[in-house]
Amino acid sequence: MQTSWIPFIPQSASTVSGRVDALYFYLCGVTVFFTLLISGVLIFFVVKYRRRSPFEIPRPIAGSHKLETIWSVIPFLIAMSMFAWGAQIYFQNSRPPKNAAEIYVVGKQWMWKIQHSTGQREINELHVPVGRKIKLIMTSEDTIHDFYIPAFRIKEDVIPGRYTTQWFEATQPGTYHLFCAEYCGMNHSGMIGSVIVMQPTEFDNWLSGNSSQQSPAVAGQQLFQSLGCVSCHGANGEGGRGPALAGLFGRQVFLTNGQTLIADEGYIRESIENPQAKLVSGFGPIMPTFQGQVSPEQLIEIMAFIKSLQITNPQQTTAPNPKAQTPAAPSATPAPNKQ
Ligand code: HEC
Ligand SMILES: [Cu+2]
Incomplete structure (x- = not known):
């Protein structure tokens, strides 16, 4: 090192x-x-300003608005420069x-x-x-x-x-x-x-x-079948009793309570572990919870499968390393079924 x-x-x-x-x-x-x-x-x-004689009495100081302004404004500007600079790096790093x-x-x-x-x-x-x-x-x-x-x-x-x-x-x-x-x-x-x-x-x-x-997306597809997700979401996430999952990742989701959100990893995890927490508009609370039935690693695999169901996105195809990308073609078709 x-x-x-x-x-x-x-x-x-x-x-x-x-x-x-x-x-x-x-x-x-x-x-x-x-x-x-x-x-x-x-x-x-x-x-x-050391004391020169024991009887010395210093001149009283009346104060100065000009000085006080200077020593407030300059440190303020310096502190804000630290804040702005730090925030800029923080935002770049967190996105x-x-x-x-x-x-x-x-x-x-x-x-x-x-x-x-x-x-x-x-x-x-x-x-x-x-x-x-x-x-x-x-x-x-x-x-x-x-x-x-x-x-x-x-x-x-x-x-x-x-x-x-x-x-x-x-x-x-x-x-x-x-x-x-x-x-x-x-x-x-x-x-x-x-x-x-x-x-x-x-x-x-x-x-x-x-x-x-096995790639996580392929393992996730198998879990999707063995856990019975297919019965409501369709074998290729095309939807049925549950909403279509193709193209879900990064898409806007409308909830029954009128709110909207962008589907990210946290939302998908919550949808699987605690489906009633945020109901998708137009659907009832029929999805059972899978809390405790899937390990964190299996959740990641299911997530990778759902991500592989993306609708073609031109930005994905120009990614520098196609090999490191999702193994399934980034299209609405699912990962190749190995069984
Ligand atoms: C009994 C039918 C049923 C089963 C089984 C089921 N779901 Fe669902 N799922 C639904 C319904 C209905 C909704 C919409 C209501 C809601 O948000 O709970 C939903 C919502 C979702 C959402 C959020 C979709 C969106 O558009 O925001 C995800 C992700 C999801 N399910 C994944 C899964 C996974 C993964 C499994 C298997 C581990 C699974 N579901 C099993 C019925 C089901
Ligand atoms: Cu540690």
Whole structure:
């Protein structure tokens, strides 16, 4: 593992890490500047206004509106510059680009389980190509964990019963630290791993090296049948007693209570575990709950199947790595049925 030329600062190896560092140096610069300024002025005044005779009475100070305005407005502007700069990086970091390749992460005491969209699985290791946008969709099987890659300057909580995402684009091949950054029990300190950034061609070879594995979308399709979802949603998610699921992901959903929302991972999970919570307009509360019947990893597979039912979207076909995309063609037809 390489380190950076500045002590204590991890190597910088993603497209956002330079921006995070710039903000960090700005904060340090402001802090150092004012520390020196204030202590310098303090020492200067101590000497200049020292008491020279025991009977000396200083001139009373009436106050100055001009000075007070200056020392309020300047710090305010500096604080706002920190806020605006930080918010900008935060927004950029928290909105994964649409064409990013998806990788699923499940945290568990005390390991990271990772699955690529081709079905390739790994534990405590994350292989990614250099120069491609990667979106991590993360959940936990037990307690709260936190997926932290210092060299990429990204860090996000991984929460049971919820999906959180983060994204990055690695800029340099190499091996980097992966940590759990949320105390999660006895072996928390052992919940570490490595991120291996490879050249795209090398990565593609690695990814296809174990092609016997089933992709999450295909496994999800089998669950969709064995759990009986097909009886209401149709074998290809075309709908029936339940709403059509093709094209659901990212689409607007109208609810019985008049509200609308965009179907994301969290909504789909809730629809499966607690279907009565948000009823789709035009349908009754007939869907049974599947809470406790599907593991977090199976939920991810069902989700991958529902996503593979997307209606053709031109942006998907221009994704940099068709292999890392959903195995089923991004169209209204389902993943190839293996049975
Ligand atoms: C008894 C019929 C039935 C079964 C079985 C069933 N569903 Fe549903 N499902 C419905 C109905 C009706 C709705 C709409 C009302 C609601 O939101 O609960 C729905 C809603 C949904 C939604 C939200 C759809 C939208 O347009 O927002 C998802 C996702 C979903 N179901 C997935 C599943 C999955 C996955 C399974 C199998 C594990 C399953 N369903 C099993 C009837 C069913
Ligand atoms: Cu942990």
